[in-house]
Amino acid sequence: MEKRYNFAQIEKQMQEFWEKEQIYRFDPDVQGEIYSIDTPPPTVSGNLHVGHLFSYTQAEMIARFRRMQGYNVFYPFGFDDNGLPTERLVERDEGIRAKDLSRSEFINKCKHITEKYETEFKHFWRTLGFSVDWSMQYETISDDVRKISQSLFLELVHKEKAYVKESPVLWCTECQTSIAQAELDTDEMESTFNYIPFMVEGKPLYVATTRPELLYGCVSLFVHPDDERYTQYIGKTAQVPLYNYEVPIRTDHKVGMDKGTGVVLCATFGDSTDAEWYLKHALPYRKVILADGTMVKDVPFIGGLKVFAARKEIIRLLDESNLLQKSEKILHAVAVHERCRKEIEIIPSRQWYIEILSEKERFLDAANKINWYPAYMKNRYIAWVENLKWDWCISRQRYFGVPFPVWYCNNCGKTGFAKSEQLPVNPLETPYMGTCDCGCKEFTPESAVFDTWATSSLTPQIHERLGFKLTPMSMRTHAHEIIRTWTFYTMVRSLYHTGDIPWRDLMINGFVLAKKGEKISKSQGNSEMEPAALIAAHSADVLRYWSANARLGTDTFFAIEELVIAKRFITKLWNASKFAISHLKDIDLSDKPQLLPVDRWIIERTNETITKAAVWLNEYEIGSARHEVDELFWKDFCDNYIEIVKSRLYEPELHGYVERRSGQYALYYALLNILKMYAIYVPHITEYIYQQFFKQHEKTASIHLLKWEKSEHTNNDLLEFGESIKEALSDMRKYKSGKNLSMRAEMDVMEIKCESKYLEWFKQTEKDLKACANAKAINYISE
Numbered sequence: 001m002e003k004r005y006n007f008a009q010i011e012k013q014m015q016e017f018w019e020k021e022q023i024y025r026f027d028p029d030v031q032g033e034i035y036s037i038d039t040p041p042p043t044v045s046g047n048l049h050v051g052h053l054f055s056y057t058q059a060e061m062i063a064r065f066r067r068m069q070g071y072n073v074f075y076p077f078g079f080d081d082n083g084l085p086t087e088r089l090v091e092r093d094e095g096i097r098a099k100d101l102s103r104s105e106f107i108n109k110c111k112h113i114t115e116k117y118e119t120e121f122k123h124f125w126r127t128l129g130f131s132v133d134w135s136m137q138y139e140t141i142s143d144d145v146r147k148i149s150q151s152l153f154l155e156l157v158h159k160e161k162a163y164v165k166e167s168p169v170l171w172c173t174e175c176q177t178s179i180a181q182a183e184l185d186t187d188e189m190e191s192t193f194n195y196i197p198f199m200v201e202g203k204p205l206y207v208a209t210t211r212p213e214l215l216y217g218c219v220s221l222f223v224h225p226d227d228e229r230y231t232q233y234i235g236k237t238a239q240v241p242l243y244n245y246e247v248p249i250r251t252d253h254k255v256g257m258d259k260g261t262g263v264v265l266c267a268t269f270g271d272s273t274d275a276e277w278y279l280k281h282a283l284p285y286r287k288v289i290l291a292d293g294t295m296v297k298d299v300p301f302i303g304g305l306k307v308f309a310a311r312k313e314i315i316r317l318l319d320e321s322n323l324l325q326k327s328e329k330i331l332h333a334v335a336v337h338e339r340c341r342k343e344i345e346i347i348p349s350r351q352w353y354i355e356i357l358s359e360k361e362r363f364l365d366a367a368n369k370i371n372w373y374p375a376y377m378k379n380r381y382i383a384w385v386e387n388l389k390w391d392w393c394i395s396r397q398r399y400f401g402v403p404f405p406v407w408y409c410n411n412c413g414k415t416g417f418a419k420s421e422q423l424p425v426n427p428l429e430t431p432y433m434g435t436c437d438c439g440c441k442e443f444t445p446e447s448a449v450f451d452t453w454a455t456s457s458l459t460p461q462i463h464e465r466l467g468f469k470l471t472p473m474s475m476r477t478h479a480h481e482i483i484r485t486w487t488f489y490t491m492v493r494s495l496y497h498t499g500d501i502p503w504r505d506l507m508i509n510g511f512v513l514a515k516k517g518e519k520i521s522k523s524q525g526n527s528e529m530e531p532a533a534l535i536a537a538h539s540a541d542v543l544r545y546w547s548a549n550a551r552l553g554t555d556t557f558f559a560i561e562e563l564v565i566a567k568r569f570i571t572k573l574w575n576a577s578k579f580a581i582s583h584l585k586d587i588d589l590s591d592k593p594q595l596l597p598v599d600r601w602i603i604e605r606t607n608e609t610i611t612k613a614a615v616w617l618n619e620y621e622i623g624s625a626r627h628e629v630d631e632l633f634w635k636d637f638c639d640n641y642i643e644i645v646k647s648r649l650y651e652p653e654l655h656g657y658v659e660r661r662s663g664q665y666a667l668y669y670a671l672l673n674i675l676k677m678y679a680i681y682v683p684h685i686t687e688y689i690y691q692q693f694f695k696q697h698e699k700t701a702s703i704h705l706l707k708w709e710k711s712e713h714t715n716n717d718l719l720e721f722g723e724s725i726k727e728a729l730s731d732m733r734k735y736k737s738g739k740n741l742s743m744r745a746e747m748d749v750m751e752i753k754c755e756s757k758y759l760e761w762f763k764q765t766e767k768d769l770k771a772c773a774n775a776k777a778i779n780y781i782s783e
Contacts, residue, residue, distance in 0.1 A: 005574040007539035011684040023702045024131040035071035038476040041078035045085035053531045055509035057547045059477035064680035065617045076136035081114040082401045083452025110400040129683045140455045146424035149455040150405045166350040168275035173293030174342040177397040181390045182485045186333040195325040198238035208260030213310040214267035217288035222264045225251040241323045269346035352395040373620040374553040377508040384484040394454040401449025407432035411440035457489035460502045477507040507620045510555040541682035542566040548626045581693045583649040587664045597761035599666035601722035602641045606670045607711040629677045647771030728752040750775035756782045
């Protein structure tokens with residue numbers, strides 16, 4: 001082995017070797033239970049960042065672990081390359097707006113840009129050493145996936161779980177599309193609470209509102225039925241200030257008596273409560289805000305203005321007209337679109353929905369059939385389902401997405417659907433083949449496309465396009481912020497389409513934080529360190545080792561300084577392996593020697609670590625498992641065992657040739673199994689070391705195709721003996737250090753405290769201990 005480890009050269013060599021030899025190719029006919037992983041297809045919405053490296057690598061380690069436990073690992077990869085996130089990327093990269101181009105021209109630009117990014121993404125994952133079978137790659141905009149998505153949508157229509165209706169919908173005026181509840185975030189924003197008098201029988205009834213620009217859209221005032229302050233107003237009408245028309249005063253238990261004045265303005269539409277009351281109380285609709293975020297032109301005083309300008313103007317007019325009792329500056333939570341951070345509006349629109357509100361109990365019950373790792377993440381899912389207020393809106397008024405296979409009759413408006421043999425179909429390019437029940441043959445195509453989640457929620461079904469049944473899959477992995485989207489939506493689709501849960505285990509990762517409380521993300525633009533550059537500078541294995549440090553589900557910070565420990569580890573593993581292999585070149589594994597107690601101890605200690613690490617990894621705690629292996633490697637193997645056995649390996653003429661063979665056997669076993677355990681974390685260096693020496697003895701193409709050892713029982717006496725050995729060496733080192741002596745300084749006598757039952761084992765280890773301590777004699781103090 002070379003003097004120094006050249007990661008840049010070796011990592012590339014190993015990646016080429018894995019690909020050429022198809023080490024990770026999935027074969028459904030291979031022996032072993034299938035372990036299938038549902039990996040999140042990264043959204044093509046910008047460059048990858050350290051957070052992607054962190055969470056995806058943690059899951060990749062589980063794939064490697066399961067493969068080395070004898071499972072036939074199904075580990076595909078895909079790209080979520082359609083929908084609003086991709087469109088906004090194209091607009092940003094090209095400096096264009098979709099609405100300024102023809103639909104076909106913009107879609108062609110989207111295809112070109114996504115292909116470029118997907119090539120970069122794929123190269124990045126390969127550079128990280130991912131054990132993916134790339135022959136199973138998919139894209140959510142590809143023909144076969146579009147066919148699956150459209151087909152399963154039609155299945156929901158048939159089951160009456162998907163429907164179209166005109167109703168209030170969450171709307172992003174910046175992105176010019178409807179959105180779903182799961183795409184909402186809340187931001188703290190400065191605003192004003194404006195106290196405005198509505199006249200009731202000549203007396204003012206004050207209403208506090210943050211949205212006075214919606215006065216023209218006011219359709220009712222609401223008070224709580226138990227609020228004695230306003231009992232006499234119930235059933236009467238109030239005059240809307242500035243606009244001077246009458247609205248009824250109604251009651252509803254959702255009114256907060258302690259908020260503002262206790263009188264709530266209901267406009268169409270200020271928030272989700274307004275939309276709820278509009279439907280519940282059959283209120284009229286007054287159009288105020290358009291889809292582009294401007295006020296309707298015929299709204300007096302503010303027509304044609306943008307929302308914030310309209311708000312400012314109305315407040316000025318109210319103040320000028322002595323209709324503003326007071327205005328309080330406040331900070332309040334505002335619903336924003338997670339993609340662009342703009343405040344959302346609610347406007348009436350015809351949209352397609354998947355019914356979910358009626359099935360909440362079913363979705364909650366399904367959560368109990370899945371193993372959540374960490375377990376507390378289930379609470380986030382439960383809270384989300386319990387607080388759902390809207391059915392899932394799946395249509396988007398965008399361009400680059402999976403089209404709805406739908407047309408509408410020009411005469412009666414009835415919906416026409418594509419036949420299964422037509423799929424995938426774009427109704428904008430393909431006319432409806434058929435006649436409506438009303439006799440009309442002319443149809444208008446649906447121009448909306450599916451929300452990207454409506455397709456990526458089908459990844460278990462997408463995987464099965466390859467021709468074998470996988471659901472329920474073994475494991476789904478992703479970060480905790482998409483529990484409300486990808487977890488929930490996939491649960492919905494799986495229950496509706498298969499009647500079963502989509503996977504057995506959920507592995508939920510944390511974030512990498514740029515600073516306290518903030519995640520590193522493409523949209524935030526706060527990642528100064530490109531993953532590709534980090535790999536080029538520090539190596540994939542170093543970054544992988546770092547990413548395996550945190551507990552599952554917990555967030556972590558990243559800085560370059562964090563990689564120092566990982567680099568030191570790589571150097572130590574290289575040097576320890578190089579030393580060991582230099583003494584193993586003449587090993588004869590065909591004839592197992594009688595092992596000395598200390599050699600039996602390192603083997604037993606290695607087996608104990610294998611068992612402990614496997615327990616943690618079966619719980620998806622890759623960090624805790626790595627710490628177990630680190631403890632074995634650094635403290636037991638390097639600091640103690642190698643030092644104990646070193647003289648015996650170098651000087652068999654003094655220690656005995658049989659005794660040297662015992663040390664060789666134990667050294668081989670311990671190092672090989674340490675490499676196997678580390679292989680899931682640092683696959684390149686472990687593979688290279690294996691190829692350089694161990695392959696000739698193990699006769700298996702790759703270390704990643706070897707299996708971890710499984711111990712039948714633990715020999716606690718050997719483990720306790722080993723701890724006594726370590727304690728004796730520690731005391732010796734402390735003694736020499738305290739006397740400012742070199743560790744190689746000669747000692748007349750080394751005193752060792754030991755239990756009487758281990759005395760014989762100590763005596764069999766005496767030559768090693770004397771050599772290690774450079775002691776002339778050993779005095780045993782039996783306890």
